[in-house]
Amino acid sequence: MTAVNLEGNRLAEGRENMHIAIVGHVDHGKSTVIGRLLADTGSLPEGKLELVREFCRRNARPFEYAFLLDALKDEQSQGITIDSARCFFKTEQRNYIIIDAPGHIEFLKNMVTGASRAEAALLVIDATEGVQENSRRHGYMLSLLGIKQVAVLINKLDLVDYSRAVFETVMEEYRVFLEKIGIEPPCFIPVSGMQGDNIAALSEKMPWYRGPSVLEILDAFEGEKPDQDKPFRMPVQGVYKFTRDGDNRRIIAGTVEAGTLTVGDRVIFYPSGKMSRVKSIEAFNESKKDSLSTGYAAGFTLAEQVFVSRGEIATLAGQLKPGVTSRIRANIFWLGREPFRKQKQYLFKLGTARIGATLEEVVKIIDASSLAVTRKDYLDKHDVAECILKLDRDIAFDPPDVLVQTSRFVIVDNYEIAGGGIVEEALADIHQATREKVHLRNIKWEKGCVEEEERAERYNQKPTLVLVTGKKEINRKQVAKALEKKLFEEGKPVYFFSMGNLLYGIDADIKASVKNDKKEHFRRLAEVANIMLDAGLILIVSVIELTREDVRQLGLGVNHEKIATVWLGEEVNTAVDIDLHIPETFSQDKTVATIKEYLQKKGIIFKPW
Amino acid sequence: MDHLTRLENKSIHILREAYSEFKSLCMLWSVGKDSTVMLWLARKSFFGHVPIPLVHIDTSFKIAEMIAYRDRLALKWRLDMIYGQNFKALQEKQTFPDGNCTRLQCCKLLKTEALINTLSGNWPRYRLNHDTGKYELDHNREPYSGVIVGVRSDEEGTRSKERYFSPRGKKSNWDLADQPPEFWNQYKTDFSPGTHVRIHPLLDWTELDIWEYISREKIPTVSLYYNQGEGTRYRSLGCAPCTRPVESTAKNVAEIVEELKTGQFSKIAERSGREQDKEDGGGLETLRVDGYM
Numbered sequence: 001m002t003a004v005n006l007e008g009n010r011l012a013e014g015r016e017n018m019h020i021a022i023v024g025h026v027d028h029g030k031s032t033v034i035g036r037l038l039a040d041t042g043s044l045p046e047g048k049l050e051l052v053r054e055f056c057r058r059n060a061r062p063f064e065y066a067f068l069l070d071a072l073k074d075e076q077s078q079g080i081t082i083d084s085a086r087c088f089f090k091t092e093q094r095n096y097i098i099i100d101a102p103g104h105i106e107f108l109k110n111m112v113t114g115a116s117r118a119e120a121a122l123l124v125i126d127a128t129e130g131v132q133e134n135s136r137r138h139g140y141m142l143s144l145l146g147i148k149q150v151a152v153l154i155n156k157l158d159l160v161d162y163s164r165a166v167f168e169t170v171m172e173e174y175r176v177f178l179e180k181i182g183i184e185p186p187c188f189i190p191v192s193g194m195q196g197d198n199i200a201a202l203s204e205k206m207p208w209y210r211g212p213s214v215l216e217i218l219d220a221f222e223g224e225k226p227d228q229d230k231p232f233r234m235p236v237q238g239v240y241k242f243t244r245d246g247d248n249r250r251i252i253a254g255t256v257e258a259g260t261l262t263v264g265d266r267v268i269f270y271p272s273g274k275m276s277r278v279k280s281i282e283a284f285n286e287s288k289k290d291s292l293s294t295g296y297a298a299g300f301t302l303a304e305q306v307f308v309s310r311g312e313i314a315t316l317a318g319q320l321k322p323g324v325t326s327r328i329r330a331n332i333f334w335l336g337r338e339p340f341r342k343q344k345q346y347l348f349k350l351g352t353a354r355i356g357a358t359l360e361e362v363v364k365i366i367d368a369s370s371l372a373v374t375r376k377d378y379l380d381k382h383d384v385a386e387c388i389l390k391l392d393r394d395i396a397f398d399p400p401d402v403l404v405q406t407s408r409f410v411i412v413d414n415y416e417i418a419g420g421g422i423v424e425e426a427l428a429d430i431h432q433a434t435r436e437k438v439h440l441r442n443i444k445w446e447k448g449c450v451e452e453e454e455r456a457e458r459y460n461q462k463p464t465l466v467l468v469t470g471k472k473e474i475n476r477k478q479v480a481k482a483l484e485k486k487l488f489e490e491g492k493p494v495y496f497f498s499m500g501n502l503l504y505g506i507d508a509d510i511k512a513s514v515k516n517d518k519k520e521h522f523r524r525l526a527e528v529a530n531i532m533l534d535a536g537l538i539l540i541v542s543v544i545e546l547t548r549e550d551v552r553q554l555g556l557g558v559n560h561e562k563i564a565t566v567w568l569g570e571e572v573n574t575a576v577d578i579d580l581h582i583p584e585t586f587s588q589d590k591t592v593a594t595i596k597e598y599l600q601k602k603g604i605i606f607k608p609w
Numbered sequence: 610m611d612h613l614t615r616l617e618n619k620s621i622h623i624l625r626e627a628y629s630e631f632k633s634l635c636m637l638w639s640v641g642k643d644s645t646v647m648l649w650l651a652r653k654s655f656f657g658h659v660p661i662p663l664v665h666i667d668t669s670f671k672i673a674e675m676i677a678y679r680d681r682l683a684l685k686w687r688l689d690m691i692y693g694q695n696f697k698a699l700q701e702k703q704t705f706p707d708g709n710c711t712r713l714q715c716c717k718l719l720k721t722e723a724l725i726n727t728l729s730g731n732w733p734r735y736r737l738n739h740d741t742g743k744y745e746l747d748h749n750r751e752p753y754s755g756v757i758v759g760v761r762s763d764e765e766g767t768r769s770k771e772r773y774f775s776p777r778g779k780k781s782n783w784d785l786a787d788q789p790p791e792f793w794n795q796y797k798t799d800f801s802p803g804t805h806v807r808i809h810p811l812l813d814w815t816e817l818d819i820w821e822y823i824s825r826e827k828i829p830t831v832s833l834y835y836n837q838g839e840g841t842r843y844r845s846l847g848c849a850p851c852t853r854p855v856e857s858t859a860k861n862v863a864e865i866v867e868e869l870k871t872g873q874f875s876k877i878a879e880r881s882g883r884e885q886d887k888e889d890g891g892g893l894e895t896l897r898v899d900g901y902m
Binding site for chain 1: 615617625653655656657687769788790791794797799801815826
């Protein structure tokens, strides 16, 4: 019946917590099963049972264990669970946090929310109704969410006279479905939530079933194991330097998703490819440590300072490299009110990275219940599909078989998380050659003895590439030069550079007329900018009608956080995110003053103290 | 990794996400045990620093020792301490202790209203000047778009339905029937103008976890939590007129941990000493939907 080992699994000391999701079709009795688990393990607060009995009496409804959970007033009146409530109980082995996920199709996003926190799941199917649409859909979602330990409870056996035949028919139908989606046949338990059969203990009424009870199967599930043996991965949450009270540490902070990190290790940050060495492990109110392992929300300092920012993933040199690309193939489930469609700009979040994204292609849509494959070029709410996404910048990730934590992402539409997905594969994009050059350049880069921060403090500015752009007839160069003069007069190390200045020197070996060379032209501009910024300068470059692709190209060679864009005059739609728009009606002086004010506000030039 | 460390790391991760993603962020500090643990976790997250302002809603009916403890720690840990208050209601004596309204109305005026208007910057905020040790009118009236709150899901029904990052509407209202999805350590950090997000780093902690962590980390707490020889202690702290102590002999952290482990309180709700909950039909739903913590 079950391959789960029930013996030899006892924890000696210390309490382990386990999150268990309970899912299934609406009205199949999930809440009743939980209510019963709570009652039978003596986990209810005093008076709670009486309160609910009283509620039922007043409202002339039969008492149900389910009401124990439906703590919210409007839920009790509707009789359905609308969100994932959590409740706690414990066995001798460990503490359980049961997440009651709603079965109603309308609340799939709540089911996903609840189930994604779980390490294992109970899936409830009503024996009288058999396998229903959401029984299958939820099973499919569990596999997408990556929950591998699932027990199927076939419920309401009391209503079918505890029939073994009914149990086995439902079990067989569901087992076939699970096999199709690649889930190993889990354990099936015949239960009655209402009567308490096979929940806390095996029932006399089903002598034909001698597998585990629900409580036993819960205790047999295995807790999350840290991915210690996998390559080191730590998405950077922030780079902290809190100088108050004389603290000079510059700390790279994040949570270790896999692997270990030791003082002295060579770390490489992706997607930038910047490399340094670990100087120290940092923590507060803890004894000094020399290494960090999986699961720790940690921090470390670097021996040589390199510019890294939130969104990069720290990895170890010599271990498997993460994928870096701006085009991916992914499996996506869509939860948004509005469909997921092409030509619309979305926000893509993986690890700590946030990047603009568009849907390039829907490869196929899979019906999560019938498993039929259809084709559409957009995703409706609750669709599950294989898609190709195009990102505005490079992303670092791992395929799910390497590390699932760094392959999962969400998509934000109109301020809301509207979809989730798993990156299956990095696809070729047009930036591959440039990216490889930049990575090699970063790894080989030799630094002097002056740190970037020391330069910034000396010059009172953050090195930045300021792109002054606008339509052809606007006098961008004049503004760019006036801005250079203004900042120079205020003592700032600043340099104006015309795109044309590249053509006959650095670009002398390529023909500007050949269309493909525009990419190479921008690559070289980015390399020049990178050197000047590394020297601590503010570099002002004027460009005609800057496009998203131009910024993308420059962003390969210069960190996107070091680029500021200013659009002069009438806007044209070149689909580029501009930091500052300046109306045509502004005089040159006012334009320059506005740009200066913006640079101050963004902390690029520091106000004189 | 033991389970307290696991909880600690998850909370730190959440605090850092909040710090990175919200420009105008604050943390509510009631000076109770939960939000003090949260404050400690902030010090852990930021390596001894607390780069987030702490906001305290002073109903003026808090037990006196709580305010003294607040200011003592604020000075010692160099906290950016801010408080707000419903001056009008207090001036007009629109309070339960003055006998002019019910407990629930009083809570709404002195806590919910004061909280909403302090967060939005509509009402004055007072900021601790570390040089003088006195509070001064704060000139920054920018609304807070991220508000970190130390609620735990095991406290009462509605809190068990919370997200880690939970949006509030233009009137600070909580639409609990239509909450955004939240999965894979990705949180709601985008929000439309005029709305804000409540951030709950302690959602997975239980009362026992809190005390075990206080014990492990040696976090200073108010003495009201301990039996001073009268055979009672406070289990949950609120305003003096509406908070009752429980019978207990626990005189220190270790004895509280022991007491909770024996299960003496396992069937009595933690907030059962908080009278306003009872007026709200046994829960906090009415208050919380309107913007209460």
